[in-house]
Amino acid sequence: MxxxxxxxxxxxxxxxxxxxxxxxxxxxxxxxxxxxxxxxxxxxxxxxxxxxxxxxxxxxxxxxxxxxPALDRTHPGAVTSPMVGTAYLGPEPGSPSFVKVGDRIAKGDTLLIVEAMKVMNQIPAPRGGTVKQIVVANGSPVEFGELLMIVE
Incomplete structure (x- = not known):
């Protein structure tokens, strides 16, 4: 050559x-x-x-x-993202959300999924209560510590 x-x-x-x-x-x-x-x-x-x-x-x-209403992650019922990723409200595309506003939940129930580096991470409820507000949209990117929903 x-x-x-x-x-x-x-x-x-x-x-x-x-x-x-x-x-x-x-x-x-x-x-x-x-x-x-x-x-x-x-x-x-x-x-x-x-x-x-x-x-x-x-x-x-x-x-x-x-x-x-002005909500931030310091709200007593705030559920924040533990990582950077993409938030999904349901287990797969087209399926119903894990929770809806007004649902009663128990501590440990899956609230949503945050996909990070192709790994689907279930986000459990930190406490039992009622879902008052879902702040994040399905399929939207989230940052560490970003407010996802309010559970009271």
Whole structure:
């Protein structure tokens, strides 16, 4: 197998062109060898959805928040997420939720599931009582310590 000489100067010049022009990839072919330099556009991909998505929900949330009572994770009946993941209210898609507002529950009953790293973690009720409010939406991402529901 013939050795392939790497032309480091050519790669640097192509990388410089990518920086100057904002391209994500560039390819050079002189008939004997071909060099392709590419960069992932992670930053651009991340910025675009945030820019497009951020203004739309803001008016909706501002209109909805004054009507809803202010709840936080310090509420005596607060059930918070023990991990970062995705919250699911039922055991599988299309099935009924584990609990609904107004349901009586016992300590240890499964309230919902938080999926973290492809592991489904059942979140048990820390105490018995009545489900007063479900704060999290099915399939929504949750952070550690985020309020999930209120049980009184």
């Amino acid at each position: 013939p050795a392939f000489d790497i032309d480091a100067d050519m790669i640097r010049r192509l990388a410089g062109l990518i920086d100057e022009t904002g391209l994500t990839e560039i390819e050079f072919d002189d008939g004997r060898k071909r060099i392709r330099v590419a960069r992932t556009a992670v930053q651009t991909t991340t910025v675009m959805p945030q820019t497009a998505a951020a203004p739309a929900p803001a008016p909706v949330e501002q209109a909805a928040e004054p009507a809803a």
